[in-house]
Amino acid sequence: MDRLEKIEARRLILSWKDRWSQTIQQRLEVESRQLQTELHAKIDQISFWDALFSGRYLRNTIQPLFTAWCQTKATELRAAAEQDLQSVVARAIPEEDLTPSLDAHSSKGTLLDVATAAISTGVAAATIPAVVAFSTATVSVGGLLGGLGFTTTVLVTRNLLVGLVFLVFLFLIALLRFKSIKRNARRRLKAKVDKQIIKKIHFSKKERSLAMGMTKMLETTADSLVRELRHG
Amino acid sequence: MVEQILFEVPTKFANGIADGSIVRIGTLLKDSMSGQILSHVQETGLAQKLLSNASLMPFSPLSALDLASSGYANMQLHQLKTMVEGLQMLQYANIGLAATGLGVSVLGFMLINQKLKGLESAIAQLSAQMDKHFQELAEKHLRHKFANIYVLFERAEQASFLRSPAQEWLTIEGQLGMESGFLRSEIGHHLTQNSFHYDWFKKMTSALAMCNAARIQCLLQANEMDAAQHASSVIADNYSDLFDPLSATQLAARLTEAEQDSREDDLHLFKLNQTKAAQMMLGLREMTDAAMTQPLLLEHLVSKEISGQAYLDAIKAQDQHAIILLTP
Numbered sequence: 069m070d071r072l073e074k075i076e077a078r079r080l081i082l083s084w085k086d087r088w089s090q091t092i093q094q095r096l097e098v099e100s101r102q103l104q105t106e107l108h109a110k111i112d113q114i115s116f117w118d119a120l121f122s123g124r125y126l127r128n129t130i131q132p133l134f135t136a137w138c139q140t141k142a143t144e145l146r147a148a149a150e151q152d153l154q155s156v157v158a159r160a161i162p163e164e165d166l167t168p169s170l171d172a173h174s175s176k177g178t179l180l181d182v183a184t185a186a187i188s189t190g191v192a193a194a195t196i197p198a199v200v201a202f203s204t205a206t207v208s209v210g211g212l213l214g215g216l217g218f219t220t221t222v223l224v225t226r227n228l229l230v231g232l233v234f235l236v237f238l239f240l241i242a243l244l245r246f247k248s249i250k251r252n253a254r255r256r257l258k259a260k261v262d263k264q265i266i267k268k269i270h271f272s273k274k275e276r277s278l279a280m281g282m283t284k285m286l287e288t289t290a291d292s293l294v295r296e297l298r299h300g
Numbered sequence: 301m302v303e304q305i306l307f308e309v310p311t312k313f314a315n316g317i318a319d320g321s322i323v324r325i326g327t328l329l330k331d332s333m334s335g336q337i338l339s340h341v342q343e344t345g346l347a348q349k350l351l352s353n354a355s356l357m358p359f360s361p362l363s364a365l366d367l368a369s370s371g372y373a374n375m376q377l378h379q380l381k382t383m384v385e386g387l388q389m390l391q392y393a394n395i396g397l398a399a400t401g402l403g404v405s406v407l408g409f410m411l412i413n414q415k416l417k418g419l420e421s422a423i424a425q426l427s428a429q430m431d432k433h434f435q436e437l438a439e440k441h442l443r444h445k446f447a448n449i450y451v452l453f454e455r456a457e458q459a460s461f462l463r464s465p466a467q468e469w470l471t472i473e474g475q476l477g478m479e480s481g482f483l484r485s486e487i488g489h490h491l492t493q494n495s496f497h498y499d500w501f502k503k504m505t506s507a508l509a510m511c512n513a514a515r516i517q518c519l520l521q522a523n524e525m526d527a528a529q530h531a532s533s534v535i536a537d538n539y540s541d542l543f544d545p546l547s548a549t550q551l552a553a554r555l556t557e558a559e560q561d562s563r564e565d566d567l568h569l570f571k572l573n574q575t576k577a578a579q580m581m582l583g584l585r586e587m588t589d590a591a592m593t594q595p596l597l598l599e600h601l602v603s604k605e606i607s608g609q610a611y612l613d614a615i616k617a618q619d620q621h622a623i624i625l626l627t628p
Contacts, residue, residue: 071596072328072330072337075325075593078592079589082585086547086548089547090549266567271566273556273557279549280549283547283549284550287550290544291545298540
């Protein structure tokens with residue numbers, strides 16, 4: 069490859085990186101709305117016991133759905149970006165460079181290998197934030213007895229001390245509040261899911277989101293290719 | 301000889317650029333089908349004169365210029381803007397390019413000094429607002445380094461009055477190389493940090509571009525064409541190392557992380573910063589592309605046996621067009 073061809077190939081690779089970091093963000097933004105709708109629908113069907121133990125519900129029911137969506141989406145986007153990159157490399161490198169030679173580092177084949185290797189290893193790292201996403205998420209049960217100023221722990225210990233009458237009294241009040249328990253749990257869970265979608269999929273200052281993880285993957289891939297072009 | 305240098309006006313290729321049969325890569329125009337280099341884009345002394353007088357410069361895209369008022373200078377600015385748009389170089393006035401020139405810089409050394417002085421005080425103020433490393437830098441090194449650079453540009457201005465200036469040009473180029481190395485390493489250090497300071501980065505990058513443009517100018521003045529070509533390749537590689545790994549998304553994330561007391565939510569802030577970062581990335585890509593194609597321009601001059609001095613004289617003498625084309 070001559071100097072001008074290398075400059076053009078570099079530009080195409082950088083354009084690929086810029087284009088896909090934008091595309092990934094835009095697609096995640098649009099397609100995560102579907103995830104949000106699905107998770108909200110699931111939460112709408114929540115049972116009383118799940119509402120009562122919503123932290124466990126979030127971990128056991130919502131998180132697997134969220135994680136599976138992130139993994140599927142990351143794989144899907146990676147495959148699309150990789151396919152595009154292969155056509156970029158095919159366009160960027162002249163055919164004659166396919167001829168094997170001792171100094172064929174910047175041949176199409178080598179660049180395609182570098183591209184595929186970098187982008188494939190990158191996708192695992194990109195989805196890690198989403199996988200751990202909900203593990204720390206808990207929903208307070210304060211809604212159940214919050215109005216009475218009790219926590220769940222207090223409920224257990226006090227009941228033992230104060231006796232059966234008070235427990236029955238609380239139970240009756242709780243019965244009256246069953247509907248609002250479910251309603252409040254749904255509201256809180258939905259708010260939590262919405263917040264997590266923003267933080268874990270789009271952007272957060274504190275941790276790397278799926279979009280940022282995938283951008284990093286694109287950057288690493290483009291860097292490897294540009295280096296290979298330069299030194300090849 | 302000056303007479304041998306054939307220049308053309310960019311309008312010649314305007315249709316080809318518009319329909320895509322001609323593509324621009326950095327500062328060269330290429331036939332998109334045959335791959336043949338058609339022309340090298342080169343600014344003239346007139347462009348720098350116009351941009352230096354325009355109050356909006358030097359850190360905005362040329363497209364942001366307000367050309368509502370009348371007058372001859374404004375008409376020429378309008379012509380410059382039309383040419384830049386025709387060449388699809390909308391980032392012309394953004395980072396570096398307006399400060400350092402398209403093709404080979406024809407900016408006078410004293411003018412570079414004036415621009416640098418404006419940059420230095422802004423950089424020092426910004427550094428003091430940043431982390432400890434940059435506070436120390438502002439206090440101790442920055443002033444000292446910029447003072448060195450000013451002296452070098454004063455010497456460069458004076459060199460043209462010497463009877464045998466070649467050695468002086470080479471000495472100045474070597475020392476400017478050291479100073480640009482310092483600026484480059486500071487920019488590189490900043491890019492390793494989690495946060496990102498937009499204005500500081502932009503100004504330091506402009507100062508770096510000015511130093512490097514002046515280095516090439518010195519080598520051309522000394523008629524050291526091979527050395528100029530080699531230096532321009534190294535400069536291009538340095539820009540590629542610094543700026544190619546960046547992306548608008550990454551810069552926007554860093555800008556957002558740097559904002560401590562914002563009342564906006566993170567995602568909203570990130571989106572706002574993305575527009576700013578995208579603009580900056582376009583400027584950086586243009587600057588790197590222009591640097592990468594400069595060795596090809598110099599190679600062309602060598603192949604045509606055009607001396608550096610003759611080329612500089614020819615483009616400085618152009619007073620009709622702000623941008624011209626050097627056609628092989």
